[in-house]
Amino acid sequence: MISGIIDKIQHMGASTLHSFRRLGWASIFLLQVIASGTGIFIRPGLLIKQLYSVGVQTLIIIVVAGLFVGMVMSLQSYYALVDFGAEDSVGVMVALSLLRELGPVVTALLFAGRAGSALTAEIGLMKATEQLSGMEMMAVNPMQRVIAPRFFAGVISMPLLATIFSAVGVLGGYLVAVELLGLDYGAFWSQSQAKVDLYLDLYNGIIKSIVFGVIVSWIAVFEGYDCIPTSEGLGQATTRTVVHGSLAILFMDFVLTALMFTK
């Protein structure tokens, strides 16, 4: 019985060490990917192709999600504020919550699920079919040709997608508040304009989405590059991208919010 407990403790220790070793390898990998970014200036076509498949193809899910999130926010805020007679502040509620929190975070979660898992699967499959190995043997650096364009495409797309999410969300909120619930058009927009600050809200939201973009893209390309090249290993890698990516986003959201918004 004692040996069973000791085995469990040993196993816990071994897996903790393994996680730290993996984190270290992932950090070295990130530095290598960023260093390989110079290849993009030689071949910008690769980056543009990836921007299309990573950014543009995620656009539809972001727009639809943004619309519905904005509409729900508006509806819920109305019912919360109407008891205090503060229903004119619905516009402020919707705009601030989208720009500061929901925009970057929900976009990053959707991005991790759609684009992140696609990146992991693509790179993992290239590894499993020996395409990355084949490129190395043809004296082509797979970091420069395959990994770096995908990573930078993710980093560039995220803030753009988050901004579109927030914009569409505010529009959705406007539709519900003014058209559906009958609030005053002028009150909605003028209150938002007064209370939303360029530096505090908009820029902070963009900084958050850039940080989330780096984290999600990093996890996605690393899991793909490091996966076990079997069908089972690939499935585990894509699951890890979505799970670890989502948890990392939520954790960093807390850290960044604490840094940016506490007075």
Add this chain to the structure above:
Amino acid sequence: MDDILVKIRDLHFSRGHRKIFDGLSLDIPRQGITAIMGPSGSGKTTLLKLIGGQLQPDQGSIEVDGLNVHQLSTKKLFALRKRMGMLFQSGALLTDLTVFENVAYPLREHTKLNEAMIRQLVLLKLNAVGLRGAADLMPSELSGGMSRRVALARAISLDPMMIMYDEPFTGQDPISMGVLVSLISELNSALNICSVVVSHDVPETLSISDYAHIISDGKVVESGNPDVLKNSQSAWTHQFVHGEADGPVPFHYSAKPVLEEFFE
């Protein structure tokens, strides 16, 4: 300019706890087809990866054309790799490019030739493997044998001094097998280069090889030209080359004697 292209001396390599090479030494001549054969798991594919510099040995040296592969800088290693062609077991074609684009890939990456020139070269290479008409197909539309031939066309696109074939005959139907066997042989004599064929398909491989090494348990068991190996004095080599069911590698897994098992 000496006769031996690849010199492997005292190679030691382990994967985790498993020792794959234990003091392996062999030579690969500059011209002709050299076969490296051995039972499954003897590390033949690993040997090709070590020669190409994708893996680092624990001990020992590998010299290709006078250069020690593992002491080269990344830039020099890439320059050396341009002179080596490698054919992977699965073909390893880039799945998002057409057959034409796949064969043109090394030319576009490493040369500054114009499009017209590249088109001529690609079509010539595809013609050499008999697939000039398939230039616009995607890799997913090709059969296994056809994708290996495209991969071969890609491997020769930069006119390398050496081509390494990783199990080229595995899982092929008789016609594709015949096509690949004759292609390897003809290309080698037409281009006058070194071909290294790693395989355990003994009859096909020995029919085209000029020289062969048999590897087992991390060392070279025997080397020589195909006739010498077929008439070898060693019982193990004889069993391996002729595909006999019983010999030094026994048919029966170790078990109790028959009388004891059946008549308790």
